[in-house]
Structures are given as C-alpha cells and as structure tokens.
Amino acid sequence: RQMCIRDSNEGKLEDTIKVGNHIDQIRVGPGGEKLFASSRQNQTVEVIALDFIRKINVMGSPSKGRTDAPVIVTVFSDFQWGYCAQLVPQLEQLLEKYPTDVRVVFKNFPIRSHKYAVKAAMAALAAGRQDKFWEFHDKLFKNYNRLNDQLIQEISQELGLDQTKFIEHQKSPVEAARIRQDYEEGIRLGVRGTPTVFMNGKKVKNRSMQSMEAIIQQELKAGKAKAE
Secondary structure, eight states: OEEEEEOTTTOOEEEEEEOOTTOOEEEEOGGGSEEEEEETTTTEEEEEEOOOBOOOOOTTSOEESOTTOSEEEEEEEOTTOHHHHHHHHHHHHHHHHSTTTEEEEEEEOOOTTOTTHHHHHHHHHHHHTTTOHHHHHHHHHHTGGGOOHHHHHHHHHHTTOOHHHHHHHHTOHHHHHHHHHHHHHHHHHTOOSSSEEEETTEEOSOOSHHHHHHHHHHHHHHHHHHHO
C-alpha cells in the first residue's frame, strides 16, 4: 500500500510512502513533521520522520558566498528580533569555514508586531541598491533592540550612502514588493517565526553550529555521490 503525502499549506501531492498491510491507522504529529503508523494486529507504533525539500526562489535576493556553491542556506529573518541577530555570527562562521561550499541567501520576513521591521528591511534593500546591503544588514542587527528612523539615517551616513538615492529607494514600490514576495513565500513554505533556516530546501530544525555543520557535510556527501 502507498500513502500520499500532501503539502499542508497548498494541498499539493509531495510524495508517497509505502506502508505494510498491517498498518491500520496513521496520525500526523505536531508540526506535520512526523507520522505515527499504528498496527493493532502487531500492537506497534512506527514513527516516520518527514523531510520535505522545498523549492525556494533565490533569484534577486541578497546573498553571500559563491553563486555556484553546492549548499544554499536560505534565512527568513526579521531585523527587529534578537534571535535573528544571534544567528548572524553563526552564518559568518559557516561562510568562513566553507568558503566554496556555502552560499547564504537573505529573505525578509518582518513580524507584524515589530514596528520598525519593515522600515529596516526597506532601508537595507535601499542600501543594497548602492552595494551596501550586508554592511547595513550587520549594523541593523547590532542595534536590533533600538531601531528607529534616526538610527537608520545614522547608519546610512556612516556607510557614506548617496542620501538622495537612499531616501528615494526607501520609498520604492519595487523594494516593498520584494519584501511582500519574501513574506508570502515564507508563508507558503511553512515559516511561522524567525529566524527560519533552510539548507538546500530542507528546513533546519536545530540551528546549533554543530547541527548545521552536520547538515552541510551530509549535503556535500550527497552531492558528491550524485556526481559519481
């Protein structure tokens, strides 16, 4: 017998899993990441871990690392959230340790209750128009708990941005659309909070350095096996 696995957000068929004839009940665990297959005949419960590979559009998103890197780390983040700020040095360490293997892609996912999250995202993208996205990104996260209009202005001056262009791009409907697209994509992918990290389309459940390095090693090993 085969069981169909559907995307909980869109209802699309994702995959099928073969189960034995002895299985008479299947329950979905919290978060939809595990299945519990029960057999009254055998008096057993089998746990099936689900690991979906999501298609993520990284075209046009700010990124660091080689564009042909085999491991793409996509981060949905919010400039006004401490947990997102804490992740920044970890990502830098990964880029330093795997300079040819890892590419980090940034996606905006501003939490609605964070008053300056959208403004900060617009400012960072506006700075990106002058090739200063990551510099602006770093300074925003260093000051995540005191974001305001004055701070954003101070950062733009520190980075030597053309103020006329910066102000113009801060109001650009193009940048606003990019943020909205990131957010909507995040919702489609099942993002519910920040930071949410995907590695080659797989959601990272444990963001510790040890765990993320282990995933990178697995992805590199899998890529090498395919190449052979």
